[in-house]
Amino acid sequence: MxxxxxxxxxxxxxxxxxxxxxxxxxxxxxxxxxxxxxxxxxxxxxxxxxxxxxxxxxxxxxxxxxxxxxxxxxxxxxxxxxxxxxxxxxxxxxxxxxxxxxxxxxxxxxxxxxxxxxxxxxxxxxxxxxxxSGIAVVYNLEGVDELNLAPATVAGIFAGQITTWNDPAIAADNPGVTLPDLAVTPVHRADDSGTTTNFTDYLSQAAPEVWTSEPDGEWPLPGGEAANGTSGVISAVQAGNGAIGYADESQAGALGVAKIGVGSEFVAPSPExxxxxxxxxxxxxxxxxxxxxxxxNRTTTSADEYPIVxxxxxxxxxxxxxxxxxxxxxxxxxxxxxxxxxxxxxxxxxxxxxxxxxxxxxxxxxxxxxxxx
The missing domain is CATH 3.40.190.10 (Periplasmic binding protein-like II)
Structure with missing residues (x-):
């Protein structure tokens, strides 16, 4: 960190x-x-x-x-x-x-x-x-009720390297799932945020070969859509099919919440x-x-632990x-x-x-x- x-x-x-x-x-x-x-x-x-x-x-x-x-x-x-x-x-x-x-x-x-x-x-x-508090990777993707994302895939999405939902990296994390040929719209915080600090710390530790920026409370890269506060991120993701963002787990509401690759498994956020x-x-x-x-320990391999917190x-x-x-x-x-x-x-x-x-x-x-x- x-x-x-x-x-x-x-x-x-x-x-x-x-x-x-x-x-x-x-x-x-x-x-x-x-x-x-x-x-x-x-x-x-x-x-x-x-x-x-x-x-x-x-x-x-x-x-x-x-x-x-x-x-x-x-x-x-x-x-x-x-x-x-x-x-x-x-x-x-x-x-x-x-x-x-x-x-x-x-x-x-x-x-x-x-x-x-x-x-x-x-x-x-x-x-x-x-x-x-767990930080959930929230998404809005019609027809996809469950989504797995490996650390490198999450990093690639938010770094702007993965631009469509049927990208081979996302497909590899979700065998058998029909993914649309639809643009990915990553949403990040516009304000200086502790959530962003912890999220970028996770990306830099868990996928350093993809995410090369230092952890920071201010979003370090151009591109994507910016929104103020947790409520702004949630609203932006809700508003667009194909949108994905990060927010406090308790605020996810009806949005999809991705399971994150931890070791050989995919783990959903939970308080425990x-x-x-x-x-x-x-x-x-x-x-x-x-x-x-x-x-x-953002690189834990224990399926009992959720590293984006x-x-x-x-x-x-x-x-x-x-x-x-x-x-x-x-x-x-x-x-x-x-x-x-x-x-x-x-x-x-x-x-x-x-x-x-x-x-x-x-x-x-x-x-x-x-x-x-």
Whole structure:
């Protein structure tokens, strides 16, 4: 993954931004039964107060609403706000000291990490992959209800090298399927997008001989059709027979969803397969004890894993200079990674709940959050 890429999401509507800015919550960390991860605070939890301010990825917007609502019901004394300015803006604001934590569809690069450590008083930084969502390759092709695409075929389509649906490469992935002699219309994001960052990272890793561009939040090639936001991509694919695009799996609706070649099989996106590939990916080398940034294994050969995923982080300090701030961050992150919090996000946003092992791993960082001595 190209960790230096910054991603910026489309602006939210005024109404949604206002919803996200409603006062919310905090919660004390408790161990949930059987998982070893933090559960939501019960009625007897210590009541916290003060402000908790975050900013960053809009990919988390629906999940953040769910986390905020659940958390607010338990800790109404903490005034919570999250500004969905985009991943790059979230990282910048956190590093500048303007927020208590950031949401980001990319982990900190080395330069950002050094700056974040300085912002945290020279202490450690946590990066927790708390939001995972499968990216579906969606298509609109009359008469074709099921479609298999090998990594090189996906790359060839979006690189503009495969231009008709009956191309031999697509035919080889779909033996026995009648494919029309129809132009392929690839649709990509027009805006700087974390979804694009993760999608192009997949293409560059899984099919480097075809996709030679670096991963980037901005679409790197000419051609195709551009659309703003996930909704724009979905609308563009819906509007044209022969169109194909990439979007959050939860937004696919009635469009066809391709199965992607993984090893010797073709795998459809699912919450379980998306969470599994992240859980089985290696941590970025050379980082701190509580930094769980990962290099997603886009070249997995396990049919239990789906490699085209968006991984969005929460980034913060292990030590804060204020006890109330440390308590609020600790409580909020505990709720987010709890089974209850992950289920709430999945229900609201269609995301993939992180695995029990990932919750337990994240909890080690959350337990370490404290006030600087």
């Amino acid at each position: 190209k960790l230096s890429t910054t991603t910026r999401a489309a602006a939210l509507s005024t109404g949604l931004a206002a919803t996200l800015a409603l006062a919310a919550c905090g919660a004390a960390n408790e161990t949930s039964g059987g998982s070893g991860a933090a559960g939501s605070a019960g009625a007897g939890a210590e009541q916290l107060s003060g402000d908790l301010v975050g900013a960053g990825a809009s990919s988390q917007q629906a999940a953040m609403q769910a986390w905020q609502a659940g958390f607010n019901s338990q800790q109404p004394g903490v005034s919570f706000s999250y500004d969905p300015v985009g991943s790059g803006g979230g990282r910048e604001q956190f590093i500048a000291g303007g927020t208590d934590f950031a949401g980001s569809d990319a982990a900190l690069d080395d330069e950002e990490l050094a700056a974040a450590q300085e912002r945290c008083g020279g202490g450690e930084v946590f990066e927790l992959a708390n939001y995972v 397969a998306a969470a599994a590939v992240v859980a089985n990916s290696e941590r970025v080398a050379g980082r701190g004890e509580y930094d769980f940034a990962v290099e997603v 968006l991984v969005s982080y929460h980034i913060g300090c292990v030590e804060y200079d204020d006890q109330a701030k440390a308590d609020a961050v600790k409580a909020f992150m505990g709720y987010v990674v709890s089974e209850e919090g992950q289920t709430a996000a999945a229900d609201a946003a269609g995301s993939s709940p992180i695995t029990a092992d990932a919750r337990e791993q994240a909890q080690t960082a959350i337990d370490a959050i404290t006030v600087a001595s």
